[in-house]
Amino acid sequence: MQVSIKWLHDYIDFNETSDELADKLTMAGIPVENVVHAGEGLEKVVTGKVESIERHPDSDHMFITQMNVGQPELVQVVTGAQNVKQGDIVPVAMIGAKLPNGLKISKGKLRGVPSNGMLCSADELKMDLTTLTDEQKDGIYILPADTEIGIPAKDALGLDDDILEFELTANRGDCFSVFGLVREIAVLTGNTPKWPEIKANEDDEASTADMIKIGIEANDLCSRFSARVLKNVKIMESPEWMQVRLENAGIRAINNIVDVTNFVMVELGQPMHAYDYDQIAGKSLTARRAVAGENLHTLDDSSRIAKGEELVIADSEKPAGLAGIMGGLESEVTENTTTVVLEAAAFNGASIRRTARSCGLRSEASGRFERGVDETQTMRALDRAAQLLQDMGACTVTKGIVDVYPVEKEPVSVDFTPEQINKRLGTDIPAEMMVKILESLDFKCEADGKGGYHVSVPSWRNDVTFMEDLSEEVARIYGFDNIQSTTPEGTMVQGVQSPLQDFIDHIKITLTHIGLSEELSFSFSNFDVLDKMLIPADSPLRNAIPLMNPFVEEAQLVRTSLLASVIENAVRNLSRKNEDIRLYDVAPVFYPKSLPLTELPDEVVKVAGFMCGRRNPVGWNTGDDMIDFYDAKGVVEELLARRNITRYTVEAGEYTAMHPGKTALFKKGKDIIAAVGELHPQVAENFGITKKAYIFEMDVATLMKYSSAKFNFDVLPKYPAVFRDLAILVDKDVNASDIEKTIIGNGGKYFKRAVLFDLYTGKQIDAGKKSVAFTMLFQSNDKTLTDEEVDESFNKIVAAVEKKFDAELRK
Structure with a gap:
């Protein structure tokens, strides 16, 4: 988001410089990332008229011009530009100028001919090339024919202004508008805004409701949809002041219809779109989900296949635009347009964000919808756009606005007590000051008779829903630098792993x-x-x-x-x-x-x-x-x-x-x-x-x-172990683990372990049988075992295995 100081001055007076205002806004939680002094480096650049031009005698690509720069004498300037002709008015850098690109202008000679300045291109003046046409980007920048001669070029170029570039947090969608910023500036400077009177003169006998039908099918994705019809539309260039305002906001001027919708979007924070009425099939517009596989043909002349999740504005036959992101190419306003439908709506921010990301298509409008717009002002935005076009003599306005608003937004209210806010902030701010701060931000405060307050939140502040939000409002206007820094208290606990x-x-x-x-x-x-x-x-x-x-x-x-x-x-x-x-x-x-x-x-x-x-x-x-x-x-x-x-x-x-x-x-x-x-x-x-x-x-x-954390240790045995091997024939489907369980269960008190050491199937073994062999260890901690003691345990094991598995001892 960027906006010019002049645009802000249109609605509020303040004495702070651009840098001072940027500091105030930043400290109040409206961070200004950069202040661009648009005219910096153009102090000695003036407008000049080419009175005569002739070829350089020693060059086939250079020209000698005699420039009228408002001084008694003409100034001779040699240039290599090929797009300059007699009568053109162009920016002229005089001797001693230091251009924004670092180039210093001094008196000199080019191929033996004295040159007392330089004719400047848009790039040399560090103008925003994205807002210029291809002709304006190439060669010397040609100014309008009615430009006054000898005045500072920055005045003629609309660069006698400073631009504030904001890095706003996602929760402050209200500040993505000039009006939102003016409200903040009014609180910080103590000055009163000069809001323009917004009123459209409905000077056409036709009824909007008779000309266009609108509807909402996806109520969860579109909460309000409003439209107005303009007749006898004249497509032309916007006034220069509007073009300059938009260019300083980073938006390229196109024509009066499109420019007005962009102007209102930046001014009020309400994105809008204009449709060519004659290209709307069925004369109806509906906010609905796209049908999977449907073709979405947008203004950038790109076609996208819908997944079925996108919100579109559709006429009776096809989508007329990606809602909140970009309009459709078929319904685009062109020089042949005579009747226009203006649309202003409120769309679900999460839906717009998902669609913009999946389509790889971001716009100024989508950025605002993603952060949340004030759905109560769609009709006001339509009136403002109609008013501006009427002032240009570019249209007549039909009677009424068609407005679909299924569920009106309920006012948000929050309760708080001064003690709650002071405890949270670590301050001792008087209740009267808290109320004054909140009311200066257009919050309505009403005492509840119990020491607390009932606060009505303005419709444009979608980010305020809890007492904690109110405490932040109080803190940022009271001044973070006025809140004493303290060391947090608490019990220190050593962190350990679970x-x-x-x-x-x-x-x-x-x-x-x-x-x-x-x-x-x-x-x-x-x-x-x-x-x-x-x-x-x-x-x-x-x-x-x-x-x-x-x-x-x-x-x-x-x-x-x-x-x-x-x-x-x-x-x-x-x-x-x-x-x-x-x-x-x-x-x-x-x-x-x-x-x-x-x-x-x-x-x-x-x-x-x-x-x-x-x-x-x-x-x-x-x-x-x-x-x-x-x-x-x-x-x-x-x-x-x-x-x-x-x-x-x-x-x-x-x-x-x-x-x-x-x-x-x-x-x-x-x-x-x-x-x-x-x-x-x-x-x-x-x-x-x-x-x-x-x-x-x-x-x-x-x-x-x-798992056990305890390990049992035995002393090393003093007496020798006795080993016995057991080789048996069993059915192939008998598991060795089952045999091992039987051995362990019948091993007696001297039995220690059994280990399978051989498994054999082959010619010497009957079909369906296998040979398994275990070695078993017997040992006593008290004495040397006799053969008879070991044989007793061994025989018991053999008998159990033979009985349970129908095993046969191998010889």
Whole structure:
């Protein structure tokens, strides 16, 4: 937002310089980013008329001009410009001038001919080229033919002004207008605004309501829609004063209709749009959602395909414009336009922001709608635009305004007590001063008889809804520099990590120590990844939270599976020829209690890993063995051991994205504390993984549940251990873990452990059978065991195994 000091002076008198005013506004919470002194560097640049021009005798591209600069004698200036002719009035930099681009003008000769100045281009004068036509940008800047000769060029160019460039916060939408800034200046300087009388003379017999019908179908996106019709329209240039005001606001002048809508937008803060009445099909305009696939052809001559979420203003056949952002090309006001429909509306800011971002199309209007406009002044804005055009003799105004306002905005009221505000600010401001400050800002204060006040908030202050907002208003006008700085008081507490954070750190340390690399990923996913993971349609993992405004197409959902993130990162590594991968991640996934969200989702921290490639680094003394299932299983076992999680069982099972025949589940009771397995072949194919890969996943809360901080230590045994081997034949579908449980349960008091050391199937074994062999350790802390004592336990184990599994001892 930028505005000129002259424009502000149109509505309020003040004695402060531009820099002083900028300081006052900034200290009051209306930050001025920069003050541009438009005429700086043009002190010795004047307007001059080319009285004569002739070619330079020693140059085929230079000219000798005799310039009338308002002095008794003509001034000779040599120029290389090709667009200057006799009679033109141009800016002339006199001897001693120092132009804004740093160029110093001195007396000299060009190819032997004296030159006493320089004819200036727009670029040399540091004019805003974005507001100029192509002809004005190239060569010497040609001034209007009626420009007075010999006056300062900055006066002729409208540069005898200062520009305030604001960096306004998003909550102060009211200050994105001249009127809003004038209200602030009136409070800060104590001066009274000179508001213009806004009244349109309805001098045409036609009725607006008979000529145009308007409506609102998307009530949640458009709260008010108003329109006025202008007849006998004359398209012409705007008055010079209006063009200068707009150019100093950074807006290029186009024609009187468009310029007036832009002028009112900057003046009142209400964006407007003008339609060619004859190009409106059905003579109706409706604020509705776009239909998916509908063509949106805007004024920049770009066509966009609607997604179905955009708000459009449509006639009876097609969209006539992107609401609040840009009008449609078909209904554009042209030099052939004779009847104009002026529209002013109030649109939902979030909707305008989403549409502007998705279309990559931002405008002055969209910026104001995004921050919020005062929906009570649409009719006032229409009257102001009609009034300005009438003053130019450019139209007649039909009777009445068509206004659709389904639910009128309720006035906002806030209650406060002086004690509340003083406590919050750390001040002792009298109640009378608070009331005076608020009323100077057009807040209406009424005492409630109990020491407090009931405050009515003006319609343009959409940012004030709580007592805290009122306290900020009091503070900024009272003066932040008048509020004493104090050191905050409070009890100092040393920050520490939570037990969960400590536990996660230990997990990361363990996995890193055993050779895995931590990856980092965004907490987002998409439906395509869920499909690749073969997640069933009825799985809770598909109950993911959709993002309203995803920053990339691949981030449509909040993730429910950490494995998906790890696999995607592994694929990214594999695509870059990093084929020996050991990745892990410890991060949250999110499970909503219901959709759409009504409360925060459950945040569950998971551990996931991915392993593939060589077991050892490439080297002359290492083999070519590849990582297999037992490497991944070993990682899980080591992690559990480091966290003192013991007495778990391992059994075959099924788990997300894992091979159903090559998956192990680590269990404690009914809880799955870990799952490890080979990546499902179809999942691998879906992600483009062509080699064997192994994955694991654990729930951190479950690991914490069974983790023990206490470790039990036994003294080293004094007496020797006794080993017995047990080799048996069992059915192929018998799990070794079940046999191990039976051995442990029947081992007796001297039994210490059993280890599976052999598994065999082959020609010497009957079909459907397998041979498993365990070595068992027996030991006493009190004595050396005899064979008879060990045999008693061993025989008991053999009998139990034979009975339960129909096992047969191998000879």
